[in-house]
Amino acid sequence: MSGVRVAVIGLGAMGLPMAAHLAGEFPVTAFDVDAERRADAVSRGAAEATTPAGAAADADVVLLAVRDQQQVEAALFGPDGVASSLRPGAVVVLTSTVGPQAARDTAARLPDHRLVDAPVSGGPTRAGCGDLLVVVGADAEALAVAGPVLDRLASTCTVVGPNPGDGQALKAINQLLAGVHIAAAAEAVALARGIGLDPAAVVAALGKGAASSFVLSDRGPRMVEAYADGAEVRSRLDIFVKDMGIVSELARESRVPTPLASAAHQLYLLGEQAGLGAADDSAVVTVLSPKGR
Amino acid sequence: MSGVRVAVIGLGAMGLPMAAHLAGEFPVTAFDVDAERRADAVSRGAAEATTPAGAAADADVVLLAVRDQQQVEAALFGPDGVASSLRPGAVVVLTSTVGPQAARDTAARLPDHRLVDAPVSGGPTRAGCGDLLVVVGADAEALAVAGPVLDRLASTCTVVGPNPGDGQALKAINQLLAGVHIAAAAEAVALARGIGLDPAAVVAALGKGAASSFVLSDRGPRMVEAYADGAEVRSRLDIFVKDMGIVSELARESRVPTPLASAAHQLYLLGEQAGLGAADDSAVVTVLSPKGR
Numbered sequence: 001m002s003g004v005r006v007a008v009i010g011l012g013a014m015g016l017p018m019a020a021h022l023a024g025e026f027p028v029t030a031f032d033v034d035a036e037r038r039a040d041a042v043s044r045g046a047a048e049a050t051t052p053a054g055a056a057a058d059a060d061v062v063l064l065a066v067r068d069q070q071q072v073e074a075a076l077f078g079p080d081g082v083a084s085s086l087r088p089g090a091v092v093v094l095t096s097t098v099g100p101q102a103a104r105d106t107a108a109r110l111p112d113h114r115l116v117d118a119p120v121s122g123g124p125t126r127a128g129c130g131d132l133l134v135v136v137g138a139d140a141e142a143l144a145v146a147g148p149v150l151d152r153l154a155s156t157c158t159v160v161g162p163n164p165g166d167g168q169a170l171k172a173i174n175q176l177l178a179g180v181h182i183a184a185a186a187e188a189v190a191l192a193r194g195i196g197l198d199p200a201a202v203v204a205a206l207g208k209g210a211a212s213s214f215v216l217s218d219r220g221p222r223m224v225e226a227y228a229d230g231a232e233v234r235s236r237l238d239i240f241v242k243d244m245g246i247v248s249e250l251a252r253e254s255r256v257p258t259p260l261a262s263a264a265h266q267l268y269l270l271g272e273q274a275g276l277g278a279a280d281d282s283a284v285v286t287v288l289s290p291k292g293r
Numbered sequence: 294m295s296g297v298r299v300a301v302i303g304l305g306a307m308g309l310p311m312a313a314h315l316a317g318e319f320p321v322t323a324f325d326v327d328a329e330r331r332a333d334a335v336s337r338g339a340a341e342a343t344t345p346a347g348a349a350a351d352a353d354v355v356l357l358a359v360r361d362q363q364q365v366e367a368a369l370f371g372p373d374g375v376a377s378s379l380r381p382g383a384v385v386v387l388t389s390t391v392g393p394q395a396a397r398d399t400a401a402r403l404p405d406h407r408l409v410d411a412p413v414s415g416g417p418t419r420a421g422c423g424d425l426l427v428v429v430g431a432d433a434e435a436l437a438v439a440g441p442v443l444d445r446l447a448s449t450c451t452v453v454g455p456n457p458g459d460g461q462a463l464k465a466i467n468q469l470l471a472g473v474h475i476a477a478a479a480e481a482v483a484l485a486r487g488i489g490l491d492p493a494a495v496v497a498a499l500g501k502g503a504a505s506s507f508v509l510s511d512r513g514p515r516m517v518e519a520y521a522d523g524a525e526v527r528s529r530l531d532i533f534v535k536d537m538g539i540v541s542e543l544a545r546e547s548r549v550p551t552p553l554a555s556a557a558h559q560l561y562l563l564g565e566q567a568g569l570g571a572a573d574d575s576a577v578v579t580v581l582s583p584k585g586r
Contacts, residue, residue, distance in 0.1 A: 187473070258480040
């Protein structure tokens with residue numbers, strides 16, 4: 001085992017498999033507000049802490065894998081937060097997608113420690129086998145500490161720039177494209193169905209030409225399933241409510257019109273209003289053309 | 294040379310390379326309203342006709358490669374149109390993207406002949422080497438006549454159904470996705486530029502993950518060029534004004550909401566209003582964030 005001691009805060013769809021995979025190489029102490037998730041982490045090789053401060057107390061690298069900026073703030077600066085127990089020289093790795101400004105603000109509130117801005121993508125399965133894509137904003141000193149942990153998690157690690165927020169900026173552009181592509185695939189499947197084509201055949205036929213995308217190949221078949229039994233939840237719809245909100249805010253601040261990203265954001269909001277927030281994001285297709293119609 | 298005699302009507306960006314490639318296997322007679330385009334076709338192995346009727350008079354297969362339904366009607370039913378000289382048993386192959394209803398209407402106006410609905414995609418370079426994607430609506434009898442011609446043009450030929458309009462329906466879904474993906478790539482490049490990232494680096498970094506698409510890899514670098522010298526015209530922007538119009542009409546008729554396709558249509562209209570109709574479609578990025586700003 002390596003000497004780097006790791007704390008993982010947040011044991012959800014991404015945090016739990018990351019904690020388990022990290023525990024194969026490092027001593028890991030894990031925290032989640034949910035005791036059942038903590039027990040899952042223990043069964044997969046981690047030690048348990050009952051507060052963020054407890055998890056971070058001995059750690060060289062504290063990895064945050066929570067849902068949004070509100071949870072980041074609670075984990076770091078709330079009661080028994082990480083900030084209250086962080087050792088000198090320890091670094092905080094932020095894997096959540098929160099937007100550039102939130103990453104910069106968080107770094108500013110940790111003046112005595114370095115923040116590695118490192119939003120991840122790839123989903124739970126890839127999180128469990130070190131096959132994530134990570135886009136990083138961090139300086140060389142922070143990377144010297146956090147590097148072994150990022151290497152364990154990522155198959156592709158792109159350092160965008162030296163500052164917190166740089167990784168979030170690239171991740172936001174990634175989410176703009178992925179979020180629009182999912183909504184476009186939904187429109188394609190719904191319209192194919194509406195004009196009497198077989199959606200599964202359409203997805204297969206268009207998978208290699210000018211219309212092809214990772215999303216069409218990945219979500220297209222799940223959208224077809226959404227009309228049958230519903231697709232297994234691999235990535236929650238409300239993640240894109242949050243992430244397209246980050247995109248919209250960036251676009252507004254930089255005065256760049258993004259009408260498609262805005263329309264996609266509205267579709268995810270409609271999906272959430274329809275009770276699909278915790279469903280697989282492919283369920284957004286049923287907003288456009290409901291099941292049974 | 295095969296015994297199938299071919300007429301090609303329309304010698305634009307797609308028609309000219311198709312005529313030249315067909316002339317390598319079949320006797321081809323070519324027509325365009327522009328005498329210079331006809332001379333180009335002659336220099337590439339075709340015979341020339343000065344009217345559509347003249348081109349079609351001896352043909353077994355009449356291939357229409359004109360821009361839109363208005364040109365289809367002029368070529369078939371206008372003065373000296375194809376319909377006035379079409380031989381018994383000859384078939385008309387419609388390679389233009391005009392929408393399902395226009396293809397059905399056209400077939401209905403040719404009661405004594407078969408229409409092969411066969412919209413193509415792939416662009417001029419692939420048109421010149423038999424590497425097109427063709428989606429077909431035609432019955433077995435029509436395909437028996439037109440098959441050798443389609444085989445010469447296409448690397449992938451998908452027969453969607455037996456009726457004219459079936460090929461157009463699938464092509465419309467293809468264009469929905471491609472048109473939205475181009476607009477999404479434009480938003481990604483414009484926003485990356487707006488928040489201070491290097492757009493070329495962003496396009497390269499996102500080319501393999503969840504954000505990847507054929508369009509991002511193909512148009513992304515041309516959008517970066519659009520801010521330098523402007524990209525070479527491979528596919529005109531006003532093609533997507535037409536094709537997203539077809540998508541919008543289909544969506545309206547079938548009562549399926551397609552907010553992203555509509556937003557993309559508006560962006561192409563804005564591009565056309567800005568004088569970019571004949572520019573490469575990647576120039577749509579300059580509508581969102583103008584050159585020099």
